[in-house]
Amino acid sequence: MRGGEDQPLAGSVMHVKNYVRFEFQSLPENISFARSCVAAFASQIDCTLDDIEEIKLVVSEAVSNSIIHGYGNKPSGKIVITVSILDKKTLEIIVEDYGKGIENLEEALKPTYSSDPSRMGLGFTFMKSFMDEMEVTSNPGEGTSVRLKRSFLAKDKEAYA
Amino acid sequence: MDVEIKQVRNTLVVRVQGELDMLIAGKMRKEIDEKLKDDKIKNLIVNLEKVTFIDSSGLGVLIGRYKKIAANGGRMYIVGAKSPVDKILFFSGINKLVPMYNSEQDIINI
Ligand SMILES: Nc1ncnc2c1ncn2[C@@H]1O[C@H](COP(=O)(O)OP(=O)(O)OP(=O)(O)O)[C@@H](O)[C@H]1O
Numbered sequence: 001m002r003g004g005e006d007q008p009l010a011g012s013v014m015h016v017k018n019y020v021r022f023e024f025q026s027l028p029e030n031i032s033f034a035r036s037c038v039a040a041f042a043s044q045i046d047c048t049l050d051d052i053e054e055i056k057l058v059v060s061e062a063v064s065n066s067i068i069h070g071y072g073n074k075p076s077g078k079i080v081i082t083v084s085i086l087d088k089k090t091l092e093i094i095v096e097d098y099g100k101g102i103e104n105l106e107e108a109l110k111p112t113y114s115s116d117p118s119r120m121g122l123g124f125t126f127m128k129s130f131m132d133e134m135e136v137t138s139n140p141g142e143g144t145s146v147r148l149k150r151s152f153l154a155k156d157k158e159a160y161a
Numbered sequence: 162m163d164v165e166i167k168q169v170r171n172t173l174v175v176r177v178q179g180e181l182d183m184l185i186a187g188k189m190r191k192e193i194d195e196k197l198k199d200d201k202i203k204n205l206i207v208n209l210e211k212v213t214f215i216d217s218s219g220l221g222v223l224i225g226r227y228k229k230i231a232a233n234g235g236r237m238y239i240v241g242a243k244s245p246v247d248k249i250l251f252f253s254g255i256n257k258l259v260p261m262y263n264s265e266q267d268i269i270n271i
């Protein structure tokens with residue numbers, strides 16, 4: 001969705017200290033792999049164990065959404081994750097799928113909205129709450145890209161920030 | 162096993178282990194719903210002592226089972242949730258519907 005295959009970091013390339021990019025099939029078995037990978041990479045940043053747990057949660061939410069909604073639980077879809085460390089303390093996570101996309105983004109982003117009556121519509125709320133920034137771009141029939149960003153201040157300094 | 166189920170009189174006790182994401186949540190929903198076909202079962206205790214992660218898929222299955230149990234006039238309890246799982250449960254507000262206890266023993270004592 002965002003940038004070309006050959007330009008994985010278009011837009012933020014100047015600031016990037018380090019990044020990883022990986023892709024995998026839209027299978028539920030891969031969700032734990034995806035969140036563990038991002039968490040392992042993020043541990044290069046000086047953040048707490050609680051922060052790492054929150055990173056795992058938001059990755060799980062974005063990837064689950066791609067599998068469930070983007071690909072309708074079909075295992076043949078492709079999900080691409082790019083994680084970048086922008087400066088010593090800022091993490092950016094981009095989760096992209098090439099699934100069905102979101103028709104009405106405004107509605108989808110409302111707290112507790114779900115297109116599936118058996119779900120609670122918590123995913124985007126978690127992503128928004130646990131990250132500083134959330135940007136969702138989606139084109140029906142083309143796919144969805146979720147960009148999440150957060151800066152981690154050293155815990156002892158946080159109170160004075 | 163990720164999901165262990167036993168029946169004590171009219172109560173189903175479910176012990177889950179590992180990371181309660183879409184993969185385990187799907188399994189848990191299937192196994193609980195299979196048992197709930199038995200009309201004798203009224204109440205549900207979900208033990209999350211050994212759960213180290215939960216996301217909205219796990220929460221969705223818990224809320225869904227609560228609705229089933231409540232519709233049938235039964236009670237549901239969550240026991241043993243620890244950090245970071247407890248924080249996510251509180252954040253979702255599920256604790257307002259489903260009472261949370263430290264251990265299975267705590268429920269027997271009430
Ligand atoms: N990658 C995606 N592709 C297509 N539609 C999506 C995607 N991500 C989200 N959506 C749409 O946005 C809605 C809201 O997503 P959100 O994650 O907040 O809730 P949910 O997934 O429905 O429920 P929960 O996350 O609590 O299981 C979804 O119901 C779905 O319609």
Ligand SMILES: [Mg+2]
Nearest residue numbers: 065123124217
């Ligand atoms: Mg979701």
